[in-house]
Amino acid sequence: MPTTPALLVRDLSFAHPGGPAVTIDEWSVPAGGEVLLQGPSGSGKSTILQLLAGLLDAKSGRVEIDGEDLLAVRGAERDRRRGRRIGMIFQTFNLLSGFSARENAMLAMHFAGVPAAAHRERAADLLGSLGLSGNELDRPVDRLSVGQQQRVAVARALAAEPAIVLADEPTASLDPDNAARTVDLVREACRTRGAALLLTSHDPSLAERFENRIDVSTFVSLPSGAGS
Ligand SMILES: Nc1ncnc2c1ncn2[C@@H]1O[C@H](COP(=O)(O)OP(=O)(O)OP(=O)(O)O)[C@@H](O)[C@H]1O
Ligand SMILES: [Mg+2]
Incomplete structure (x- = not known):
């Protein structure tokens, strides 16, 4: 029996004013699948x-996450759907400073509608599986090392047991060894929990680590007059 893909995109179109246009006729990532979205700086990965x-609001089209159309709703309902089904990892982590590792993970659960009684223990389990424990859990994240903050960002992305994790250049500011290690960490964390992973990178050396790769240029065309 075919399973529902983690991500299914149809007829999606968008353009930044005066910027490149994004057109995705059809694209899917299977449940539990892994895809690397590659392209140089400015090619449209974050977009x-x-x-x-x-x-960002597409001009038209559908984005189904685990079978549920995210774009059919707006505002708070879209935020809720995103929180429940998508885990996001940003290049600069975007953790809530002043809050602890545990609180960062628990907030993601709160916004995803996970029952409050489960938050504390689940956050500790998840952070523990990523190598944070003891008083590191309750220290404000700004007093953790960069590597530890990255682990908190991974834990937060997985806190609500999402169908897919979208990781936007999680290795951009790291040296090659640490970049490889971080990618392994994110992949392993997603695999263990059955989440699909879509990871972007401008780093060609990551390519060989991924069986499924797609180039941003498949989906993006430059505005007329731009480029060579
Ligand atoms: N709000 C905006 N308005 C107009 N153009 C934009 C806007 N945001 C981004 N762009 C343009 O869209 C293109 C793609 O930007 P995007 O941030 O998606 O690239 P990227 O591949 O993520 O780059 P990087 O690797 O540097 O993060 C760039 O040319 C950028 O200048
Ligand atoms: Mg970017």
Whole structure:
């Protein structure tokens, strides 16, 4: 029996004013699948991830996450659907500073509608599986090391057991060894929990680590007059 894909995109179109146009006729990522979205700086990687997350408003089209159309609703209802089904990892983490690792993970659960009684223990389990424990859980994230903050960002993305994790250049500011290690960490965390992973990178050396790769240029065309 065919399973519902983690991500299914149809007839999606968008353009930044005066910027490149994004057109995705059809694209899917299977449940539990892994895809690398590649392209140089400025090619449209973040734009595409923001469209898929419904953070940018597409002109038209559908984005189904685990069978549910994210773009059919707006505002708070879209935020809720995103929170329940999509885990986001940003290049600069975007953790809530002043809040602890545990609180960052628990807030993601809260916004996804996970029953409050489960938050504390689930956050500790998840952070523990990513190598944070003891008083690290309750220290404000700004007093954790960069590597630890990255682990909190991964934990937060997985806190609501999403169907898919969208990771926007999680390795951009790292040296090659740490970039590879971080990618392994994110992949392993997603695999263990059955989440699909769509990861963007401008780093060609990551390509060989992914069986399924797609180039941003498949979906993006430059405005007329731009480029060479
Ligand atoms: N709000 C905006 N208005 C107009 N153009 C924009 C806007 N945001 C981005 N762009 C343009 O869209 C293109 C794609 O930007 P995007 O941020 O998606 O690229 P990227 O591949 O994520 O780059 P990087 O690797 O540097 O993060 C760029 O040419 C950028 O200048
Ligand atoms: Mg970007």
